[in-house]
Amino acid sequence: MTTVEETILSPIGKEGVGPNEFGYYGKFGGAYIPEMLHPNVEQLKTRYLEIMAEPSFQKEYQELLRDYVGRPTPLFFAQRLSKQFNSKIYLKREDLCHTGAHKINNTIGQILLAQKLGKKRIIAETGAGQHGVATATVCALKGMECVVYMGEVDIERQAPNVARMKMLGATVVPAKSGSRTLKDATNEAIRAWINEPVHTHYIIGSVVGPHPYPDMVARFQSVISEEMRWQLKEKTGAELPNQVVACVGGGSNAAGAFYHFINEPAVRLIAVEAAGHGINSGMSAATTQLGRAGVLHGSKSLVMQTEDGQVIEPHSISAGLDYPGIGPMHAHLFDCGRGTFLSVTDEDSLTAAFELAKLEGIIPALESAHAFSALKQMDLKEDDVTIVCLSGRGDKDLATYMRSMEQAPALKGV
Amino acid sequence: MTKIEELFKQKQQKVLNVYCTAGFPKLESTMEVMKALQDNGADLIELGMPYSDPLADGEVIQQSGAVALQNGMTISILFNQLEEMRPTIHVPVILMGYMNPVIQYGFENFCRKAAEVGIDGLILPDLPMYEYETEYREILERHQLNLIFLVTPETKDERLKRIDELSTGFLYAVSSSSTTGNNKDISEQEGYFKKLSDMNLTNPILVGFGIKDRETFEVACKYTNGAIIGSAYIKALGNGKDVNTATRDFLQTII
Numbered sequence: 280m281t282t283v284e285e286t287i288l289s290p291i292g293k294e295g296v297g298p299n300e301f302g303y304y305g306k307f308g309g310a311y312i313p314e315m316l317h318p319n320v321e322q323l324k325t326r327y328l329e330i331m332a333e334p335s336f337q338k339e340y341q342e343l344l345r346d347y348v349g350r351p352t353p354l355f356f357a358q359r360l361s362k363q364f365n366s367k368i369y370l371k372r373e374d375l376c377h378t379g380a381h382k383i384n385n386t387i388g389q390i391l392l393a394q395k396l397g398k399k400r401i402i403a404e405t406g407a408g409q410h411g412v413a414t415a416t417v418c419a420l421k422g423m424e425c426v427v428y429m430g431e432v433d434i435e436r437q438a439p440n441v442a443r444m445k446m447l448g449a450t451v452v453p454a455k456s457g458s459r460t461l462k463d464a465t466n467e468a469i470r471a472w473i474n475e476p477v478h479t480h481y482i483i484g485s486v487v488g489p490h491p492y493p494d495m496v497a498r499f500q501s502v503i504s505e506e507m508r509w510q511l512k513e514k515t516g517a518e519l520p521n522q523v524v525a526c527v528g529g530g531s532n533a534a535g536a537f538y539h540f541i542n543e544p545a546v547r548l549i550a551v552e553a554a555g556h557g558i559n560s561g562m563s564a565a566t567t568q569l570g571r572a573g574v575l576h577g578s579k580s581l582v583m584q585t586e587d588g589q590v591i592e593p594h595s596i597s598a599g600l601d602y603p604g605i606g607p608m609h610a611h612l613f614d615c616g617r618g619t620f621l622s623v624t625d626e627d628s629l630t631a632a633f634e635l636a637k638l639e640g641i642i643p644a645l646e647s648a649h650a651f652s653a654l655k656q657m658d659l660k661e662d663d664v665t666i667v668c669l670s671g672r673g674d675k676d677l678a679t680y681m682r683s684m685e686q687a688p689a690l691k692g693v
Numbered sequence: 694m695t696k697i698e699e700l701f702k703q704k705q706q707k708v709l710n711v712y713c714t715a716g717f718p719k720l721e722s723t724m725e726v727m728k729a730l731q732d733n734g735a736d737l738i739e740l741g742m743p744y745s746d747p748l749a750d751g752e753v754i755q756q757s758g759a760v761a762l763q764n765g766m767t768i769s770i771l772f773n774q775l776e777e778m779r780p781t782i783h784v785p786v787i788l789m790g791y792m793n794p795v796i797q798y799g800f801e802n803f804c805r806k807a808a809e810v811g812i813d814g815l816i817l818p819d820l821p822m823y824e825y826e827t828e829y830r831e832i833l834e835r836h837q838l839n840l841i842f843l844v845t846p847e848t849k850d851e852r853l854k855r856i857d858e859l860s861t862g863f864l865y866a867v868s869s870s871s872t873t874g875n876n877k878d879i880s881e882q883e884g885y886f887k888k889l890s891d892m893n894l895t896n897p898i899l900v901g902f903g904i905k906d907r908e909t910f911e912v913a914c915k916y917t918n919g920a921i922i923g924s925a926y927i928k929a930l931g932n933g934k935d936v937n938t939a940t941r942d943f944l945q946t947i948i
Contacts, residue, residue: 301823309821309823309824310821311792311819311820311821311824312748312819312821313748313749313818313819313843314818314842314843314844314845314848314856314867315749315843315845315847315867315870315871315872317845317847317848317852318847318848318849456752456755456759457745457746457759462746463746466746466747466748469748470748470749470751470872473748473749473870473871473872474870474871474872474875475870476847476870477847477870571797572796573793573796573797574791574792574793574796574819575746575793576746576748577748577819582793584793584797586797587767587768587769587794587797587798588744588768588793588794588795588796588797588798589744589745589762589794590745590746590793
């Protein structure tokens with residue numbers, strides 16, 4: 280088992296997986312930010328690795344991951360699911376993390392980092408509210424002021440998470456610009472940071488944003504694949520799985536699930552995007568299929584956009600995958616062929632959620648359900664070992680699941 | 694020498710740069726607005742290209758961009774409108790916008806076309822120095838376009854000097870840490886403007902963000918070469934008067 284110190288410091292960059300000193304993964308990444316943000320981003324860039332390597336930081340981070348988040352999360356052999364596919368399928372149970380998803384691995388790390396940087400105030404963006412809740416949670420834990428920007432439309436459709444954030448003491452500010460969803464919440468958070476840069480740290484929730492955010496968030500999430508490796512060894516004796524499957528919106532759980540396998544060419548990395556109503560329906564969020572190279576939220580990556588370069592509002596039933604971009608690391612994995620990118624429609628993800636619930640007694644988040652549905656598109660062999668990152672639990676999606684049962688009870692087996 | 698450089702040879706004080714959004718208030722307003730600005734005393738025009746995700750802009754300019762996009766404005770349409778810009782518009786014109794639409798148009802194509810219609814410089818707030826030097830500088834120089842960089846009160850001296858070396862035309866000094874159209878008190882920034890002036894930088898300095906009336910314009914001009922007005926003018930344009938009257942009335946309150 281590698282220690283986290285070794286993990287954090289492991290020179291993953293030298294094999295061309297991590298970013299170079301300017302934040303590029305191949306042609307993607309960088310820091311396309313206005314000068315107003317330069318001091319903050321520069322401070323992060325020069326200090327994040329050093330702070331993350333400090334023994335005092337590591338000690339507190341590890342303790343909180345263990346005692347507060349509940350890590351390590353189990354690697355669970357899904358017997359009935361495996362039987363259905365006549366293969367071997369393991370679930371990485373990020374759904375069992377405190378607050379119900381992997382998002383907190385990152386917010387714990389970033390709040391400790393913000394403290395080390397002497398910041399007094401935290402801002403964050405959120406779509407469905409999972410990252411907002413994870414941020415509000417760690418702010419409560421550390422007694423820091425927390426402001427979460429959330430699209431006006433999302434505030435209406437994610438009322439329980441808005442209530443959670445408020446109960447945790449956070450202020451939820453509606454983003455009223457543009458399409459009033461995650462993309463615009465991110466814009467508003469960035470603008471808020473521009474207006475209040477000195478005492479504020481911006482906790483970005485995914486592997487997006489200007490360098491060093493994609494790398495920093497990937498490192499905080501890399502605990503997922505670090506645990507997968509020793510847990511698989513412990514359970515099966517095998518060093519490596521044949522494939523790792525994870526859903527991708529911005530791509531934070533996938534970045535964490537892939538991290539320690541990127542330099543293992545024997546492991547297939549399967550990223551699952553949200554096809555929405557179908558790739559060519561005009562209602563999709565499958566960025567690698569529909570996007571072109573461009574700049575969004577501070578980095579160069581693949582971006583869904585019009586011919587004129589205006590960013591398109593995507594669609595997915597899953598708010599966590601409803602993003603018109605993708606982290607630059609994933610754009611690079613796609614571009615160089617290291618990652619296999621599949622996509623799953625709204626309807627197929629719903630079906631997979633109901634199947635998993637009945638087969639394994641686990642109600643997954645809609646995001647994670649996309650990853651499960653993708654198993655059907657893969658040619659799984661009997662001896663294959665597949666790990667699916669179960670990134671979050673489905674409590675937050677209950678309203679959608681209830682609607683779905685009303686609309687097509689037979690299909691859902693109820 | 695670009696028209697911007699010529700302007701600063703002739704005028705070093707109280708240079709007034711006014712921002713307007715292309716395709717606002719109507720798709721066909723672009724030329725009319727620019728003409729009105731020129732006729733009523735603007736020394737320079739900063740023409741904003743609307744974008745869906747303008748990170749550095751406050752609400753007023755965001756909304757003007759959203760209206761322009763609804764009006765159907767695109768970079769191609771804008772370049773068509775600008776075909777007839779010269780010689781009617783004889784003051785320098787700068788295109789301001791964000792990297793993504795420019796990259797989609799093709800950076801080189803964009804610069805070629807901009808130079809063809811008589812644009813003098815660009816402001817691309819999310820173009821980083823590193824990418825500028827390694828990828829874009831040569832293209833801009835080939836098409837004789839100035840690239841105006843932003844500096845802020847938080848920009849450290851060493852970096853400021855480096856930006857001054859890279860910037861051409863003038864330096865855009867953001868008055869305080871904020872997005873455009875803020876209400877921060879600019880008089881508190883006098884010390885910053887004086888510092889800039891004392892640094893003996895290569896480029897002339899124009900102050901922007903938070904300049905909205907004669908008083909703030911005067912504060913900005915005290916130690917620098919002039920100022921840039923954006924949100925306050927866009928607001929004035931949106932108040933229902935015709936473009937000419939709105940522009941005349943507004944600029945009379947400034948100069």
